[in-house]
Amino acid sequence: MQAGQLDSLAREAARLRPVHLRELLKQEQRFERFSRRAGPILLDFSRQKLDEPALAALGTILDQHAWQARRDAMFRGDVLNASEQRPVLHTALRAGYSALPSLAPAAVRAEVDETLARMAHMVDAVERSEPGDFDLPEGITDVINLGIGGSDLGPRLAVDALAAFHTGRVRCHFLPNVDGHRTASLMRSLDPRRTLVLLVSKSFTTQETLLNAAVLKEWLVNAYEGNGERANRHFLAVSANVDAARAYGIPSQRVLPMWDYVGGRYSVWSAVGLVLALAVGMDHFRALLRGAAQMDDHFRTADWRDNLPVLLALIGVWNRNGLGFPAHGVIPYHDGLGKLPAFLQQLEMESLGKSVSAEGGDLRQATVPVVWGSVGTNAQHAFFQALHQGTDIVPLDLIGVARPAHALGANHEALLANLLAQGAAFALGKTAEQALAESPAGLDESARHSLAAQRTFAGDRPSSTLLLDSLDPGSFGALLALYEHKVLIQALLWDINAFDQWGVELGKTLAKSILPALASGSLSSFDASTRGLIETLRGLRG
């Protein structure tokens, strides 16, 4: 952002900082003025430390960034990812379900449609337990999704979130980490002859995924007494590097493409979502795409004042650059969304965790806050103490679902009551006078005051509440698309490229050089700490 834009935020923040949320919440029609709906999602931001003038200042900055032009450029397939010279077209993956004319190039639409059709055939073959055109083994009961980062987090979250829609035809397992404990335990518990391995890697170069693939391959080869060809039938691959997948020994008919114009963390809508399609069936997978497309349409047409992704982005910018909060918490009140914080960590922090501009220059403002969180109410009994009374303020997204997919009414009422109570407690707090009035009888004056001080809640801690009508493929798709577009707008305002991730490369390179040194060889090229730790590990492992 420009200096003048940051100044305007600073002025608004200085004006609003002394105004307690308690006061803002007393404003006439506060909820009506600061909540919006798009399809199945309601966004209540009345508990944000915002008022109309502050929102207008954010809107002015947004307009100065020509946000509609950037948005349309993305949908059109312009090269938004300049450092890798790639368009950004995850929205094309669901364009077929949009009510608006697609802006995506026709060739892209065609390859997306073709892949979706092939995916549907694969799902059908597994469901009917037939080899289909893919030469799949029969009698599959279990599927391992072998992939990490974007090749894991989205599909894993979705499989959890849509548990109520599972067909029960196969059990789904996820193997992201190179940590052999999970690999070993999966191999112990599954029958290799009834297990399908989905090797999901956009690049087909990821160390963790390829190492686990080799281990699982050996497991399968052993199960077929050394018959590699039969073992190979258990592998399907999804990759943008189709040649590498084929070279790995997976025949073309069992390789589904994704493309360089889809970032890993934006890829659940592509064949990367195959494990989800196997779990819930193609109709529900399509409903997910439809839900995301509806959010795309909303993003493409709504005025910024009513545009949920834009508002979410502006609230984030306000909390980060106006009020200066360095962290952002995500608390879903639904066990099925328990992995949403991890998904958003990659989506937001890998996309926006940059300190140079898209042109390689310095930035004037802070970028992504630390995104973290956990499921409510569990989180309340773990780290909410610090959120209520700690010295740092962490703005939150509290996410709830109105209608559960079960009949345990009392449980759901309690869950919702907690969701609403926490937002209120963070905003309103409890004054020293209230705490004093509640202090138990029989204490002397100094003990009463001491206890009251400890039982005071400053409040004034902002949160937004996102309320989904129910958690189904459509609303879930809309929720993920909402956050994807939030990232686009924040990247625009912060002037960064949200679609590359150079920051993950250095550690990968170093790991490659450390790997052989763990066993033997000179350590002189390493720093003192690495040297010392390798020597210790060598000693401990003999």
Ligand SMILES: O=P(O)(O)OC[C@H]1O[C@](O)(CO)[C@@H](O)[C@@H]1O
């Ligand atoms: O799908 P791939 O190419 O194996 O990459 C997995 C993940 O690794 C990263 O490249 C980061 O190392 C992520 O961006 C990506 O989602």
